[in-house]
Amino acid sequence: MNNALGLVETKGLVGAIEAADAMVKSANVQLVGYEKIGSGLVTVMVRGDVGAVKAAVDAGSAAASVAGGNDRDQ
Secondary structure (H helix, E strand, O other): OOEEEEEEEEEOHHHHHHHHHHHHHHOOEEEEEEEEEEOOEEEEEEEEEHHHHHHHHHHHHHHHHHHOOOOOOO
């Protein structure tokens, strides 16, 4: 089985929680954890099959954007 690691970086804990929730609900991935980077940045990490991780990261990024915690799409 090919395992991949997916990361979503957010501004603040609320965006990180929204991203983590969307990631584990949208695909068959395991939540590895989160890391507080500093300056309000939080990185959420998941692992799983390559396709599942890709889908989870896309869903997590979109959820964080809606919550105001990810400025990737702005």
